[in-house]
Amino acid sequence: MATKVEVSVEDKLRALYDLQLIDSRVDEIRNVRGELPLEVEDLEDEVSGLKTRMDKLKSDLETINYEITAKKNLIEESKTLMKKYAEQQKNVRNSREFNSLSKEIEFQELEIQLAEKNIKEFKAQIEQKKEVIDATKKNLAEREGHLKHKKSELDAILAETEKEESALLKKSQDFEAKIDERLVKAYKRIRNNVKNGLAVVPVERGASGGSFFTIPPQVQVEIASRKKIITDEHSGRILVDPVLAEEEQEKMQKLFKKL
The missing domain is CATH 1.10.287.1490 (Helix Hairpins)
Structure with a gap:
């Protein structure tokens, strides 16, 4: 019997952020079409x-x-x-x-x-x-x-x-298929509830991306440790650390160029 591979929290965060980058690119394309x-x-x-x-x-x-x-x-x-x-x-x-x-x-x-x-x-x-x-x-x-x-x-x-x-x-x-159903549902729910469709955002200058609310240093450390999925208490968005975000952005830019 094959052993089920346990996906780490970090892998889940990377997959979620990749999904966000893809969906944001689709949003950009649709915005070009506008009304x-x-x-x-x-x-x-x-x-x-x-x-x-x-x-x-x-x-x-x-x-x-x-x-x-x-x-x-x-x-x-x-x-x-x-x-x-x-x-x-x-x-x-x-x-x-x-x-x-x-x-x-x-x-x-x-x-x-x-x-x-x-x-x-x-x-x-x-x-x-x-x-x-x-x-x-x-x-x-x-x-x-x-x-x-x-x-x-x-x-x-x-x-x-x-x-x-x-x-x-x-x-x-x-990418949705790589993430467990519960997380996908949470991601989609957040996306539908926020104005710009950003459900997963990096920490920028000590605050949640696109927000002015400062994240306590201890929480920032937890986010950077990538041991659990943390959401912004003000917007409900899933938070990732800036290093992970930069790595995934570079990876996804290469993917977009191939499409």
Whole structure:
């Protein structure tokens, strides 16, 4: 039966700091991209929304034109009926029939007047819709141009950094596998809780890296002894001594150059 190799605290600290350096490099790459992916996504949504609006406006125009055609047909039908009723009036037997046909003719006249009024309103709506379509078309062209520019920017950055980021993420997983699960979970929890994603930091000028709180000399000695994992009482970050940090930084810089 194979004997399980006991990993020293120093090895754990080195692996944790290496993992931090890799993840920090990924953070740097993503910071270079900045808000660009979100900007592109927002612009894509905006362009999609404008296209949907254009389709709706064109559909509205088709509906209005259909309504105008229907009203014009109604007018022609009413005119035909009026002629028919006028002809019938010539052959009526009494005034009651004549008056009844007169009312039908009046009704058709009202129908024509209403239809003409509707056509006038529809034509006004068409002019209004056309103005909105022109403005939307112009806005869409501007947004599409802006989107094309932003996509080009993003593609250029991705072309430069995607390969390195992919390699770094693979290395991050490899280094995670070297550290026991409990420590990885603690590392990730700290990373999520701190602003700059630094969960493992070296002691710098007697203080935790990036902090102004001084670490007592006795604690600094303990950190340098690498016998146990020590966290900063103020930030919760895992602390490593500057010598270890420098050694790992040099090692990881060589690794980054190969990626």
